[in-house]
Amino acid sequence: xxxxxxxxxxxxxxxxxxxxxxxxxxxxxxxxxxxxxxxxxxxxxxxxxxxxxxxxxxxxxxxxxxxxxxxxxxxxxxxxxxxxxxxxxxxxxxxxxxxxxxxxxxxxxxxxxxxxxxxxxxxxxxxxxxxxxxxxxxxxxxxxxxxxxxxxxxxxxxxxxxxxxxxxxxxxxxxxxxxxxxxxxxxxxxxxxxxxxxxxxxxxxxxxxxxxxxxxxxxxxxxxxxxx
Amino acid sequence: xxxxxxxxxxxxxxxxxxxxxxxxxxxxxxxxxxxxxxxxxxxxxxxxxxxxxxxxxxxxxxxxxxxxxxxxxxxxxxxxxxxxxxxxxxxxxxxxxxxxxxxxxxxxxxxxxxxxxxxxxxxxxxxxxxxxxxxxxxxxxxxxxxxxxxxxxxxxxxxxxxxxxxxxxxxxxxxxxxxxxxxxxxxxxxxxxxxxxxxxxxxxxxxxxxxxxxxxxxxxxxxxxxxxx
Numbered sequence: 498x499x500x501x502x503x504x505x506x507x508x509x510x511x512x513x514x515x516x517x518x519x520x521x522x523x524x525x526x527x528x529x530x531x532x533x534x535x536x537x538x539x540x541x542x543x544x545x546x547x548x549x550x551x552x553x554x555x556x557x558x559x560x561x562x563x564x565x566x567x568x569x570x571x572x573x574x575x576x577x578x579x580x581x582x583x584x585x586x587x588x589x590x591x592x593x594x595x596x597x598x599x600x601x602x603x604x605x606x607x608x609x610x611x612x613x614x615x616x617x618x619x620x621x622x623x624x625x626x627x628x629x630x631x632x633x634x635x636x637x638x639x640x641x642x643x644x645x646x647x648x649x650x651x652x653x654x655x656x657x658x659x660x661x662x663x664x665x666x667x668x669x670x671x672x673x674x675x676x677x678x679x680x681x682x683x684x685x686x687x688x689x690x691x692x693x694x695x696x697x698x699x700x701x702x703x704x705x706x707x708x709x710x711x712x713x714x715x716x717x718x719x720x721x722x723x724x725x
Numbered sequence: 726x727x728x729x730x731x732x733x734x735x736x737x738x739x740x741x742x743x744x745x746x747x748x749x750x751x752x753x754x755x756x757x758x759x760x761x762x763x764x765x766x767x768x769x770x771x772x773x774x775x776x777x778x779x780x781x782x783x784x785x786x787x788x789x790x791x792x793x794x795x796x797x798x799x800x801x802x803x804x805x806x807x808x809x810x811x812x813x814x815x816x817x818x819x820x821x822x823x824x825x826x827x828x829x830x831x832x833x834x835x836x837x838x839x840x841x842x843x844x845x846x847x848x849x850x851x852x853x854x855x856x857x858x859x860x861x862x863x864x865x866x867x868x869x870x871x872x873x874x875x876x877x878x879x880x881x882x883x884x885x886x887x888x889x890x891x892x893x894x895x896x897x898x899x900x901x902x903x904x905x906x907x908x909x910x911x912x913x914x915x916x917x918x919x920x921x922x923x924x925x926x927x928x929x930x931x932x933x934x935x936x937x938x939x940x941x942x943x944x945x946x947x948x949x950x951x952x953x954x
Contacts, residue, residue, distance in 0.1 A: 591727075594727050595728055597727070626730065633730055633731040633734030634734065637734055640735075640742075641742060653746075653948060654745075655745075655746075657746045658742040658745020660745070661748055661749045665741075
């Protein structure tokens, strides 16, 4: 909780201190976990809109098919993350996401959080909160969704409650997903990191200085896949 | 921290599931008067509100103009007939102010309905003594429903031509739809095209998918909603 990301904190994912070049940000497995989760979550949001946004459902109809897609995409949604736990790099990044340092609180409070003054680690506090919210939301939506779809034996009041939670949280999920896309569209290098797996060192020094320092061997090094 | 966020969300979700019934009731009571006077329709985007939700079993919404509309009544009747919209308007009109309750839980309170009571229409064509049931078909090509003859003779079963104080719109099943007040919404067939008197009740679209044929509100489909009276 309290360790500083640059001092002794975050776990390393590989050897190789270097002074310049390109850093490995996401492994193949991590990129596919992200991709599959994104597609499934997108399907859930899209089919939800087709089911419940009046003009759109009038346009699309075919309720039975749309509902089936929504239910099965929702049930499959946790699978990529669960499979991801087989990857060591994924598990290490989950640990990084889970750890909230004092500098993360400072980052959330600071209006100049992108000035590079704060020793932001591999993930900034916003990314950590986004990941935690998404995991929590997937679990809550799964639970309430299963209750709505297969909970015929349960008391009706619980199913009404599940519907209410599912409906309102859907708006939260849509808002956070749109926010995530908005942040991504503002930073092509961050997108490149998720698309190809690697990012230029100078970008890391600017956006994630703590992580960049760590990979440069000041402390615990991270993998460097290429030198330029 | 991340774990705390996840656990916190799970906890809140569980609290919401347990207390949600009361919250949903409160929400409906607060939103219903707002939604019924909302010219923008934006409040209908709020979840679990008091508005209608659009369901169609087919891909496109069927379209019939008011002038081209025909309702055929056939089967075990003395005088098979075809009615235009004007024919229906010229018959004795019945008005009802009743809730519309969907089996999935949403309810629209105090909807204004008007049209021809089904018993009046049945009397106009003359029902054969062999008839035991009434079957309804939709011009969307898929949707069908049935009632027993006794149910079909209730005065709160309407061949509705107005709903919400205006001609039934295309999304609501216009120009003419069925309204079976005491039963769940799926019995109130939309885009009504044909009425056939038959010797037995035939399962309709939703009954083939597991819903009860006798769809009394609060007494069927495992639900305990307040009945519509």
